[in-house]
Structures are given as structure tokens and as C-alpha cells.
Amino acid sequence: MRVTAQDLEFGYRRGRRVLDGLSWTVEPGVTGLIGPNGSGKTTLLSLLVTLLPVGDGRLLVGDHDLSTHxxxxxxxxxxxxxxxxxSLAGELTVADTVAYAAWAHGVGRRECGTAARRALDLVDLTSLSGHRTRTLSGGQRQRVGIAAALAHDPRFLVLDEPTAGLDPGQRLRVREVVARLGRDRTVLVATHLIEDVAHVCSRVGVLAGGRIEFHGTFAQLKRLIAGGSGGSPHGSGFERAYDRLIARIGERA
Structure with missing residues (x-):
């Protein structure tokens, strides 16, 4: 499923314009979305998942025009x-939590159990289906959240900071799940962690000044902003070069 924004603009009342003529196409696979605080990532995600109304411009999820009811x-x-x-209801089992999410997204009551089992298999949590959610680790809770979002078998999945606050082992498991989901879905990952983008995203967009200022592969981004900076793309040299890129974009805005 392709997701397309064309000349998208959005501003809050009595505030500055957050999105300023944003145009971007997200193709099937895993795409990363990065940008500094205040760049408009939360606003863009809220528009994509229909929490905010689309005003000026167009935003399409597949053939669905989000400017219409x-x-x-x-x-x-x-x-x-x-x-x-x-949040998860601590008294519910993992299976019941995901089955409820399926029902809430319109899956027939008789099919909810099957939908939950399918989703839990996708995130490698079948063995914990009977456990109460209060007993889970942070990484396991994150994968339950992803399973709940998958329960109605969507073609487009939006993940906001999916590995934030997790230890290295948990981040690895979540990344493995995300990479696998991108094989037959469109997955958008908003993150502050460059490692997430480097390891799981086939493409990456940089949002700054209300626009997508870069869209390409991580290797292309690395060449653009880390050339001559020295150091690893996951280390401080790369991060300083990234900050300089964002500063240059801000000066043009």
C-alpha cells in the first residue's frame, strides 16, 4: 500500500504552521521518519492515523483520501x-488483549481468536498467549502492542518510537519483528534512534521545517551528512553532522 502526501499543510490555532507544503510518498517496506523535536512528526502521524483532520493539501492512504469522511x-x-x-489491562491475558483489539477494529466475534493467534505469531509471542499482560517485560509489552495493531490485518502500520526505553536485547527483538512485517506491508517507523533506521528501514525521510527535506536510503543519508565528519554512522560524529544538516535546513526556512 502506497501512502502519499501532496502539498500538505497544517497549523494549530494561534500557532505557527507545523506542516508547510509537505510532499512525500511512502512505499511498501519499512520507512523511517526522523527529525528534531518540533519538526512536525507527531502532527504528521496524527494526520496519517486520522486523529487530526486534513486541511490543505492531499493525504492518501492507498486509495483512501483522508480529507473525506x-x-x-x-x-x-x-x-x-x-x-x-x-496501556494494557494487566488482568487480561495476551491473547484476550489482542482478540479484543481485533473486535474493536471490526473483526467478527467468532474470528477474533483466530485473528489474535495470527497476530501473536507474527510478533513471536504465541508461547505467552495465556500470560497476564502485567507479567510481561517492556519488550514483550511492545510486541503485544504491535500484535494488537495487527489484529485486523492492516496493510499500513504506523509505529511511534517502537524501541524507546527498551534495553539492547529487547530493541533487537522488536527490530526483527518490524523488519519481518515490512516484507508484505507498508510500515512507517517514527524514531529518534538512528540505529533503528540503520537496521530495519529500507528508506528514510527527514522532516524539518514542516517539510520532508530528504528521502532516500540510509546509505544515501550517511553519505550526505557524514562525509568528512569521521567516526561511525552510529556514533557522535554522525550525530553532530546530522545536527549540522538540521541547522542548515532551519536557516533556509
């Missing part, structure tokens, strides 16, 4: 969303 309704059936912070 019919388009937003259709998009909700086609997308799954895992916010950065979410």
Missing part, C-alpha cells in the same frame, strides 16, 4: 497504529 473510514480499516505510550 469516507476516506478516513476506509483508511482506519486499512491501518494499524502503535503510539509511543499505550
Amino acid at each position: 469516507r476516506g478516513r473510514s476506509g483508511a482506519r480499516r486499512a491501518l494499524g497504529f502503535v503510539p509511543q505510550r499505550f
Whole structure:
């Protein structure tokens, strides 16, 4: 499923314009979205998952035009969303949690159990299906959240900071899940962690000044901003070069 923004603009009342003529196409596979705080990532994600109305410009999730009520309704059936912070009912089992998510997204009651088992298999949590969610580790909770978002089998999955706060081993497991999901879905990962982009994203977009200022592979981004900076692309040299790129973009805005 392709996701397309064309000349997208958005501003809050009595505030500055957050998105300023943003145009971007997200293709199937895993795409990363990075940018500094205040760049508009949260606003863009909120528009994509229909939490905010589309004003000026166009935003399409597949063939669903999010500027229309019919388009937003259709998009909700086609997308799954895992916010950065979410809660789980500690008394529910993992399987019941995901089955409930399936039902909430319109899956028939008789099919919810099958949908939950399929989603848990996708995130490697079948063995924990009978456990109470309160007993899970942080990484396991994150994968339950992803399973819940997958319960209705969406073609477009949006993940907001999916590895934030996890230890290295947990981050690795979540990245493995995300990479696997991108084989037959469109997955958008908003993150501050360059390692996430480097390891799981086939493409990356840099959002700054309300626009996508770069779209390409991580290798292309590395060549653009780390050339001559020295050091590893995962180390401080790369991060300083990235900061300089963002500063240059800000000066042009």
C-alpha cells in the first residue's frame, strides 16, 4: 500500500504552521521518519492515523483520501497504529488483549481468536498467549502492542518510537519483528534512534521545517551528512553532522 502526501499543510490555532507544503510518498517496506523535536512528526502521524483532520493539501492512504469522511473510514480499516505510550489491562491475558483489539477494529466475534493467534505469531509471542499482560517485560509489552495493531490485518502500520526505553536485547527483538512485517506491508517507523533506521528501514525521510527535506536510503543519508565528519554512522560524529544538516535546513526556512 502506497501512502502519499501532496502539498500538505497544517497549523494549530494561534500557532505557527507545523506542516508547510509537505510532499512525500511512502512505499511498501519499512520507512523511517526522523527529525528534531518540533519538526512536525507527531502532527504528521496524527494526520496519517486520522486523529487530526486534513486541511490543505492531499493525504492518501492507498486509495483512501483522508480529507473525506469516507476516506478516513476506509483508511482506519486499512491501518494499524502503535503510539509511543499505550496501556494494557494487566488482568487480561495476551491473547484476550489482542482478540479484543481485533473486535474493536471490526473483526467478527467468532474470528477474533483466530485473528489474535495470527497476530501473536507474527510478533513471536504465541508461547505467552495465556500470560497476564502485567507479567510481561517492556519488550514483550511492545510486541503485544504491535500484535494488537495487527489484529485486523492492516496493510499500513504506523509505529511511534517502537524501541524507546527498551534495553539492547529487547530493541533487537522488536527490530526483527518490524523488519519481518515490512516484507508484505507498508510500515512507517517514527524514531529518534538512528540505529533503528540503520537496521530495519529500507528508506528514510527527514522532516524539518514542516517539510520532508530528504528521502532516500540510509546509505544515501550517511553519505550526505557524514562525509568528512569521521567516526561511525552510529556514533557522535554522525550525530553532530546530522545536527549540522538540521541547522542548515532551519536557516533556509
